Amino acid sequence: MKIALLGYGKMGKAIEKIALSRGHDIVIKTSDEGGYDISQADVAIDFSVPNAAFYNIVNCFKHNVPVISGTTGWLQNYDKAVELCKENNGAFIYASNFSLGVNIFFELNKNLARMMSQLRDYDVSMEEVHHTQKLDAPSGTAITLAEDIISEHANYTEWKLETGREGIIPITAKRIENVPGTHSIDYKSEVDTINITHTAHSRQGFALGAVVAAEWLLGKTGVFTMKDVLNIG
Numbered sequence: 001m002k003i004a005l006l007g008y009g010k011m012g013k014a015i016e017k018i019a020l021s022r023g024h025d026i027v028i029k030t031s032d033e034g035g036y037d038i039s040q041a042d043v044a045i046d047f048s049v050p051n052a053a054f055y056n057i058v059n060c061f062k063h064n065v066p067v068i069s070g071t072t073g074w075l076q077n078y079d080k081a082v083e084l085c086k087e088n089n090g091a092f093i094y095a096s097n098f099s100l101g102v103n104i105f106f107e108l109n110k111n112l113a114r115m116m117s118q119l120r121d122y123d124v125s126m127e128e129v130h131h132t133q134k135l136d137a138p139s140g141t142a143i144t145l146a147e148d149i150i151s152e153h154a155n156y157t158e159w160k161l162e163t164g165r166e167g168i169i170p171i172t173a174k175r176i177e178n179v180p181g182t183h184s185i186d187y188k189s190e191v192d193t194i195n196i197t198h199t200a201h202s203r204q205g206f207a208l209g210a211v212v213a214a215e216w217l218l219g220k221t222g223v224f225t226m227k228d229v230l231n232i233g
């Protein structure tokens, strides 16, 4: 597969290593908005920055190049991207987190929220920890986790950074040097705490998931998620 890497930072470099080890070619690696011919690529993988992702994705649709997006912090434009994908008969997967472990964790979180919805003595809270270069807060993964709790738990309708009021899931975002990504959910009552945590030890799991998703997407049209790729949940 000929792969375009849109965003050649920490993730772009980790994806390059895994893609090469799986026999793919990298035909474009860029950290700029333009200056390349995207139609050379069989598939594009965008891990760029929040204000570039939407443009990069739509450019792929216009040139009939399937696109994987892992960039977080641009989701106010997600619905528009889905619409444009359909209009252009394109192929698109966005995931706030491509690692297999986190996608299992997403399912665990939904199941736990469904059970905890019956037990009104517990209050939920969430913490995410990432490296200090991260541009967005809370993380895309934390937002997915919070939205999944809201969809399964009768008590919660919103999430907010660092606040805790009735009906609101409080999310604490910490930035500590070199942390690849840790997400933790607590249900606390007066008598005990139930905790689930996912800890990434490196970026390898995210990068492998993105390459597997690109391999899966090739030859398909439509908008998909990692649940389709991994066939879980």
Ligand SMILES: NC(=O)C1=CN([C@@H]2O[C@H](COP(=O)(O)OP(=O)(O)OC[C@H]3O[C@@H](n4cnc5c(N)ncnc54)[C@H](O)[C@@H]3O)[C@@H](O)[C@H]2O)C=CC1
Binding pocket: 006, 007, 008, 009, 010, 011, 012, 030, 031, 032, 033, 034, 047, 048, 049, 050, 052, 056, 069, 070, 071, 072, 073, 095, 096, 097, 098, 099, 133, 206
């Ligand atoms: N979905 C997932 O599994 C994961 C998502 N991420 C997300 O991926 C994104 C990138 O993360 P990192 O590689 O750690 O960041 P990074 O800062 O190391 O790399 C981003 C790169 O994009 C470049 N860039 C800036 N404007 C661009 C443009 N117009 N087009 C293409 N590239 C452009 C920057 O110069 C930089 O080299 C972030 O939004 C992060 O939250 C990170 C890890 C896993």
Ligand SMILES: O=C(O)C1=N[C@H](C(=O)O)C[C@H](O)C1
Binding pocket: 072, 096, 097, 130, 134, 138, 139, 140, 141, 142, 180, 181, 182
């Ligand atoms: O910026 C990162 O590094 C990460 N971003 C993603 C997010 O915002 O959830 C995924 C992962 O946690 C690493």
